[in-house]
Amino acid sequence: MAAVPVTAEIARRAAVLAWNDLPEDLVERTKQCLLDWFAVTVPGAQEELTDILIREALEDGAKGQASLVGRTEKVLPSTATLINGAASHALDYDDVNFSMGGHPTVTVVPALLALGEQIQASGRLFIESFVAGYETSGRVGRLVSPSHYQKGFHVTGTVGSFSATAAAGRMLGLSDKQLAVAFGIAATQAAGLKSNFGTMCKPLHAGTASEHGLRAARLAAKGFTARGDSLECDQGFASSQSDHLNTDAALGEPPQGWHLRNNLFKYHAACYLTHAPIECAKEIRLKSNFPPERVRKILLRIDAGADKVCNIPNPTTGLEAKFSLRQTVAMALNGVDTAALDSYSDAVTQEPRMKALRDKVSIEFKPNWEHSLAEMAIQLDDGTTIEASHDSGIPWADVKKQRNAIETKFESLVSPVLGAAGTRRLADAIERIDSMSDVGELARASAKS
Known part of the structure; x- marks a missing residue:
């Protein structure tokens, strides 16, 4: 494997990124990512896995001054990073980005929120650091794609360690050489297995990636040593965890000039690879209006990569339902609101009408397809066949329309936890972030009073 100095170049780009480099739309897109992140983190903070992590932290003596989103407890900054990351x-x-191959914002914001509150970072520094981390996620993701994910690594946990490091390093003002060393510290911690999808470990990957990144940046700032070529060196990140070192892809121009412009937001509360099939099922149901009992068989065509990501055939829990193509298709055909959190319950997996439709789904996993594309053909009892296709990998062109959709999602998910006044306070803080002198205000606005 050729030793191209890709680590140094990715570190340089993150370290030198400045406010004046950012087009106006990137500031708006950052605010939309923050709206979406808080929208999913506030209710995620009420989940059992978050309770367990908080209980473990407090038992370990990790009380501190860092805010936890959607909670009243305060812990150490590193602990807050882990817990907020897992909750999100x-x-x-x-959100999702296909250049990274995972979930970028959940690895970047937790580290910045805890660190920013601790050092009283300005809102502009927060945004600069966010973009530096986000762009790093796309570059490192492209570097090791596609074999890294195919081998069974969860990119959010692995590549996400580098994006968190870049973000925290930018906020701390690390030089490019210091940041390259920080990448080495992160590389030796990066981990996350796809085999744990459908369990509490999948969200834990996001939290550990963010925590590792924060730790790596802080240690590098103090002089802790590591290799400065960890991405490309022999037995480094790429050679040990992938069959690829796609330097040209990593350092090349992203579509539309910035990876952030290709961010994809979720409007169904399930694995992103289920979204195109859900949209196909919704389209067929809405345009044909047949009762589910009339369905004879359902053929779904989708990229072969989905087989090892979201193909739990007979889910028994709400969490497993999020990773089941058959279950989510059955839910959509039955008119279940796949955007609602409470739709994904243990009970819904046992409903006879869901099981009946799940059993009628056959899946053709197509090699080398666009992994965001799905095609569906439903045959009814009279022999009629209805077809639909959908590509969920196309970013919305209308940024204002996207903002409206995210605000609706934010309101519906945050208000049951923070109440109307708390929801307005948090939304206002996000909108004002670029004029804040201390982003601790944002962190505190997200906590439960």
Whole structure:
């Protein structure tokens, strides 16, 4: 494997990124990512896995001054990073970027929120650091794609360690050489297995990636040593965890000039690879209006990569339902609101009408397809066949329309926890972040009073 100095170049780009480099739309897109992140983290903070992590932290003496989103407890900054990161991925309702191959914002914001509150960072520094981390996620993701994910690594936990490091390093003002060393510290911690999808460990990956990134940046700032070529060196991140070192892809121009412009938001509370099939099922149901009992068989065509991500054939829990193509298709055909959190319950997996439709689904996993594309053909009892296709990998062109959709999601998910006044306070803080002198205000606005 050729030793191209890709670590140094990715570190340099993150370290030198400044406010004046950012087009106006990137500030708006950052605010939309924050709206979406808080939208999923506030309710995620009420989940059992978050309770367990908080209980473990407090038993370990980790009380501190850092705010926890959607909670009243305060803990150490590193602990807050872990817990907020896990909470933000708990519902599997957070944003996606296909260049990274995972979930970028859940690894970047937790580290910045805890660190920013601790050092009283300005809102502009927060945004600069967010974009530096986000762009790093796309570059490192492209570097090791596609074999890294195919081998069974959860990119959010692995690549996400580098994006969190870049974000925290930018906020701390690390030089490019210091940040390259920080990447080495992160590389030796990066981990996360796809085999744990459908369990509490999947959201834990986001939290540990963010915590590892914060730790790596802080240690590098203090002189802790590591290799400065960890991405490309022999027995480094790429050679040990993938069959690829796609330097040209990593350092090349992203579509539309910035990886952030290709962010994809979720409007169904399930694995993103179920979204195109859900949209196909919704389209067929709405345009044909047949009762589910009339369905004879359902054929779904989708990229072969989904087989090892979201193909739990007979889910028994609400969490497993989020990773079941058959279950989510059955829910959509039955008119279940796949955007609602409470739709994904243990009980819904046992409903006879869901099981009946699940049993009628056959899946053709197509090699080398667009992994965001799905095609569906439903045959009814009279022989009629209805077809639909959908590609969920196309970013919305209308940023204002996207903002409206995210605000609706934010309101519906945050207000049951923080109440109307708390929801307005948090939304206002997000909108004002670029004029804040201390982002601790944002962190505190997200806590439960």
